[in-house]
Amino acid sequence: MPKDVWICIKLIQEPFVFDCSAAEQKPKDPEADNKSDGSEETGSDKILAFSVSSSAKLVALTDDTKRLVLFRCEPSWQVISTRWVVRRCTSLVFTEAEDEVWAADKSGDVYSFSVVEPQKTGELKLGHLSMLLSMTLTPNDKYVVTADRDEKIRVSHLRSPHNIQAFCLGHLEFVSSLLAPPGHPQWLLSGSGDGTMKLWEYESGRRLQSWDLKQLRDMPKSDTEKETRSAVSRIAGSPGGHHVAVQCERVPSVQLFGMEQGTEERLMPSSRLTLPHCPLDLTFDPQGRLWVLLDSRETPFLVYTHTQDSWQCDSESPEMKRVTEALQPHWEALQVSAGLESRFQHLYKGNFDNMASYREKKQQRLQQQKEQGGKKRGPGKGQQSNGASKKAKKGNQPGPVTKASS
């Protein structure tokens, strides 16, 4: 069983390595041993999500075995607690106040876990009817924003999550990433399997701007559009609020956006960075440099600095060298290449037209009745097959359409 290792590098300290497979095992439930239904499921120790608190003093991660591990980083790295989530999670986020860490799971539920009482079990806060893919909190912990596979972005009051403030509706596929960009307290950025990034005023649900990342890459529309669908896998914002970086899965470039000078605040595409490989992740550091993680043992990191209206790659950065040296010994164990598999491809929904086969049968029945003229049909002959057909036919236009038909 390959081990999965997670590395966190704080630039002023020694690197810290945590191996989930060596972490605390779930205590066996004596009652469960008596059950013969074989529902005991074992996950891998793969890490599914992590989060760093705003002060960078706390870190939380969650894995495929359904652990939720809370760490402190100062004065030194230490596990504070290991708790258990009900279902596998996809997203973790600390509150700004650092009193809670929120977890969104695959069944659509959101739980909050106390940081102040690190052993306390999670509390159910809100739920979607679909797998949650991303979550973020807005400034001052006012709202929790959750995004799901049903194209929905929901904005709820953090302290009373049953109270939905607004929905941000506009994406045509699952919503894969969210960002409350620093420096813009009313804004929310979202990325989707539909290949677009949208900017919202989240409190009202009003859409402000939208960009098709594929068009920005100057990709001509092709017949094989479906095969080249690329979900937005990461949106990052610079600490000063001037830049946004966007990553699409399996695309070897980063799209950058900057603030347009003008009466109204608007975001504009600024430059596109071509990369030697597809990126796994990206983030801005507190100095505003863009770090990109690549699938390359020799050069896992690229660091870009913004100088005079362009992004320059700094290949001599001492921090980058330190981080690279810390990462390389663990490269094989990290199974970095596994990260290149599409995380999102399976989330696109299948096209099953439930109505098509029913309509066909109905047409046949009506045609037969017409041909029979006014002849009465006995109830026995009028029987129809029960239930909607389970055999799927590929139809077109499933899911949201811009105009509904009756």
Add this chain to the structure above:
Amino acid sequence: MSVSMPQKRYYRQRAHSNPMADHTFEYPVCPEDMDWSQLYPEFFSDHQSTQKAAQVEFADIGCGYGGLLVELSPLFPKQLILGLEIRVKVSDYVQDRVRSLRAAETGSYQNIACLRSNAMKYLPNFFSKGQGLVYTNTDVEEVHLWMVKHFSEHLLFTRVPDAELVDDVIISRLGTCTEEGKKVQRNGGKNYLAVFRRVEDQN
């Protein structure tokens, strides 16, 4: 052109459909994009364009064969009533039924329509946030108690006491005009009613 009434026996479908499964539905991206004129053509004809656009004010979640829609239509002639039904055959029946009724009586039944959809998932796609009342009705006591519990515990709903419902025209019909309601009556069952009002968040 006469449109004959659909016969229920051609539209039978078992009562339970899994709302968590990925059936394919059409739904608007957002409420603003919804074209209601397809369902209620008389209400959106040209001469009405200067008036305030009509809005759906009643939603029958799980409308079945449309009994309640047909009953309420003449009682609220200026208001739009929408039935939501997840089952393929049953929603088709209601749509055929409405077409047939509209053809038989000019000007009538223009305010009711049925959509095939999964209300649990897609209600926010069709409707913006609003205030209003939730009417629940069932002949199964456990279901009634479950609904009462959850709505009562929900901080955004409060139960409307029976005394306030004495003159309510909907209440009297809830248990009698639907397929299920008639079945319950035939079997001598009991109807459990509960109505809830959406309230403001106290925080």
